[in-house]
Amino acid sequence: MSAAPKLVESIAGLRSVLAESRHPGAVAGFVPTMGALHAGHAYLLEEGRKGSDILVASVFVNAIQFNQREDFERYPRTLDADLAICGRAGVDIVFAPSHAEMYPEPSRTFVDVEGLTEHLCGRFRPGHFRGVATVVTKLFQIVQPDRAWLGEKDAQQLAVIRRMVRDLNMPVEIIGVPTVREPDGLAMSSRNKHLSPADRAVAPAFYRALQAGAALVESGASNPAEVLRLVQKALAPYPELRIEYVELVDPDSIQPLERISGSALLAAAVWLGSTRLIDNILCRR
Numbered sequence: 001m002s003a004a005p006k007l008v009e010s011i012a013g014l015r016s017v018l019a020e021s022r023h024p025g026a027v028a029g030f031v032p033t034m035g036a037l038h039a040g041h042a043y044l045l046e047e048g049r050k051g052s053d054i055l056v057a058s059v060f061v062n063a064i065q066f067n068q069r070e071d072f073e074r075y076p077r078t079l080d081a082d083l084a085i086c087g088r089a090g091v092d093i094v095f096a097p098s099h100a101e102m103y104p105e106p107s108r109t110f111v112d113v114e115g116l117t118e119h120l121c122g123r124f125r126p127g128h129f130r131g132v133a134t135v136v137t138k139l140f141q142i143v144q145p146d147r148a149w150l151g152e153k154d155a156q157q158l159a160v161i162r163r164m165v166r167d168l169n170m171p172v173e174i175i176g177v178p179t180v181r182e183p184d185g186l187a188m189s190s191r192n193k194h195l196s197p198a199d200r201a202v203a204p205a206f207y208r209a210l211q212a213g214a215a216l217v218e219s220g221a222s223n224p225a226e227v228l229r230l231v232q233k234a235l236a237p238y239p240e241l242r243i244e245y246v247e248l249v250d251p252d253s254i255q256p257l258e259r260i261s262g263s264a265l266l267a268a269a270v271w272l273g274s275t276r277l278i279d280n281i282l283c284r285r
């Protein structure tokens, strides 16, 4: 059993705890989350634990990255359980600020990462990545980590943050962590809690369809349209899974591929009932 993490709710409090406990030369690691932690987050935290001397996790449901008020309001909030997961993973400090602490007045400053947000989720969630890039910048300013761990489950977010860090010379190393899945293949997500039992039973077909597409890419297919057709065909028997997008893009620039010649990110979003699921496979060859 590891010691319970220290819960800090104010920016000033976090700065003073870090000033006391961050010895010179110590590597400060950071895992930003929106809470409702599951085994996917736990894996990020464990990787973070291995790669840092002092590990901070944040739990903050960031209103400015939600483009639907209802999605923000019904986002699960489970701080006590989150603290227990952070404790088991060996997190030193959990930073869980309120909205007013992070946004005491409406922001007039935003971080926009251009180009990488035109496709995939960016096309359907206007302002989402601006909200993400802005809050991650604020959190990096507050925590000042040397390293941060982000999930490949949110591949576009990972590409956006990597690019932002490069473009703005932020002194933090970004480490991507593979997606943790349920035994039936469904990517773990805090939003899976909203699925009805019937929808939950259908959900694994989403990843299976992506796997079929990825297998075609890995077997040498060069035409993206052929791959996308196969994914759509694999989803067709499940009308409950309503496709928002399926795309094959370059994993760094998030631009659609005209021809597959190297690595390709096969990414999709579907609606299942009133829940939106995203998933992706990075195809290498």
Ligand code: AMP
Pocket: 032, 033, 034, 035, 039, 040, 041, 043, 044, 149, 150, 151, 152, 153, 154, 177, 178, 179, 180, 181, 187, 188, 189, 190
């Ligand atoms: P969220 O709380 O959903 O904002 O996610 C916080 C971090 O956990 C992000 O970097 C996500 O990409 C990552 N994450 C979410 N789900 C998973 C998963 N199933 N496997 C690995 N990482 C994940």
